[in-house]
Ligand SMILES: Nc1ncnc2c1ncn2[C@@H]1O[C@H](COP(=O)(O)OP(=O)(O)O)[C@@H](O)[C@H]1O
């Protein structure tokens with residue numbers, strides 16, 4: 001609370017560096033759609049390098065939460081800092097935050113009229129002014145990392161869902177983000193393709209990427225997450241290490257949720 | 264004259280006077296498409312704007328020009344406006360009428376093309392830090408344009424034929440010149456057979472062009488269809504032809 005009033009008093013867009021600046025800091029964030037409150041006083045702090053899994057019933061505000069972090073959705077009240085930059089609806093701050101964050105969507109959202117390679121080189125070339133040759137090298141580097149360098153010349157529609165999602169991850173990585181946001185990256189996939197995407201995400205986690213993942217893949221959560229954030233009706237109801245959360249969920253709502261998805 | 268003379272029809276087809284009318288028809292169509300597209304894109308932008316006054320004005324424009332016959336619009340511009348002291352040449356009247364009318368149809372085509380590009384495409388562009396211009400030019404426009412080609416083609420086909428209405432305000436395009444020949448020689452069927460052949464040739468050539476365009480811009484459209492089916496439901500572009 002005192003930190004927050006200090007930042008306000010100075011009118012600073014960059015928060016004072018007391019300790020290490022968290023990757024994400026949300027304070028009393030609200031988001032409304034008309035009369036409906038999608039985010040209800042959400043507080044969340046994510047340290048650099050931390051891996052967070054966000055879960056909760058459908059409609060609980062998980063997507064809204066994650067989309068507010070890169071300002072694809074505008075929060076109505078409260079404070080959001082990303083790597084110390086305040087998301088205050090100023091263009092330059094929004095740009096700075098979007099450069100620091102990569103996002104992977106449930107429905108991939110690859111550009112269907114461009115090849116896999118073009119999907120990956122567009123942003124580095126147009127937003128970072130990279131030369132075509134440099135951008136292609138970079139794209140091939142990340143396509144190799146997600147293990148589909150051989151598909152570079154194809155169009156997204158010619159790939160399987162799992163391959164498309166891995167391209168989407170590579171495309172985001174080409175902008176060298178410090179934080180990766182995943183919104184149910186495996187929910188639109190056939191079961192046999194879920195694993196290849198989760199493996200890619202695990203690899204990313206091992207390399208120290210800061211990650212916020214909305215997912216119902218509890219195996220992944222157990223293995224990778226440092227912390228589980230459980231949401232219900234727009235509120236963060238519980239936060240705990242995976243062990244703790246799965247063994248001893250504190251709220252009744254989390255218990256019923258876990259019963260439903262585990263059975 | 265109790266029979267149809269094919270040789271007369273053929274000679275009308277090669278009649279220099281009629282051929283010049285064909286060129287006027289082509290010129291009117293091209294000018295109306297170009298003018299209509301420019302104006303139509305502007306109206307589509309206003310229609311999609313979040314400003315309710317601008318959006319309302321665009322909506323009114325589209326409602327008005329699609330809700331009244333082109334024939335009345337042409338006659339009002341040609342004979343009605345001089346009453347208010349506004350007078351244009353015949354050809355200007357025809358162009359103004361055709362462009363104003365075509366713009367209303369094209370605005371709806373442009374708008375539905377953009378609406379049919381899923382919100383996820385724009386969100387992905389934002390998340391990648393693409394500028395608004397790059398997002399428009401490289402992400403939304405190419406996808407919207409591909410969706411616009413079929414309705415655009417239909418609209419241009421209709422427009423080609425609708426230029427014949429300009430004959431009523433004495434523009435000497437194909438229809439008017441056919442009338443003039445007919446009144447001179449009274450070979451009604453022969454003259455109109457030649458004119459009909461010209462309209463069929465023009466629309467067929469345009470059909471062929473449209474197919475080429477669809478093929479060219481649809482390179483990965485089958486692949487795209489699969490991806491769209493796999494992702495969130497997308498609003499369908501409402502395709503409308505001139506009544
Ligand atoms: N653009 C929107 N307009 C109106 N309501 C919305 C919009 N986006 C989300 N909502 C509502 O906000 C709530 C939270 O949505 P969301 O964050 O997508 O939930 P989750 O991802 O947890 O399923 C839902 O009830 C949803 O209907």
Ligand SMILES: [Mg+2]
Pocket residue numbers: 062063064183184
């Ligand atoms: Mg969601």
